[in-house]
Amino acid sequence: MARAGLTDLGTTGWGEEDEHNSSASARPDPRQQQQQLLRQQDQGLDVLAEVIARQKSLAGAIGAEIEEQSALVDDISDLTDRSAGRIQRQTQQVRRVDRRAAGTGWYWLVIVLLLVAIVVVVLW
Numbered sequence: 001m002a003r004a005g006l007t008d009l010g011t012t013g014w015g016e017e018d019e020h021n022s023s024a025s026a027r028p029d030p031r032q033q034q035q036q037l038l039r040q041q042d043q044g045l046d047v048l049a050e051v052i053a054r055q056k057s058l059a060g061a062i063g064a065e066i067e068e069q070s071a072l073v074d075d076i077s078d079l080t081d082r083s084a085g086r087i088q089r090q091t092q093q094v095r096r097v098d099r100r101a102a103g104t105g106w107y108w109l110v111i112v113l114l115l116v117a118i119v120v121v122v123l124w
Helices: 002-007 014-026 030-123
Strands: none
Touching: none
């Protein structure tokens, strides 16, 4: 028996231990898995934070542009209101002049007829 133990020189079981150790190293440690998962989540959160920062910057720029455009629209609205008031006043003045001109047309007609009558009487 001793001879049988010496013949393999203790090599029996070496392969079993190697298989056991290799399967243990192939299977990751749960702590390592958790740490790897946390690192991936941190990377994802960093990317998300960058995207959110860019969106915040864009939102600020859009807000500033909207305020600028709103001020321009307000200015245009004020100018339009003033122009509408001027147009209204000018329209009223044109109507007054038109009424006066229409009223004086009869006067001119009477004056011309009187002149024609005077010329006819003088020449007769």
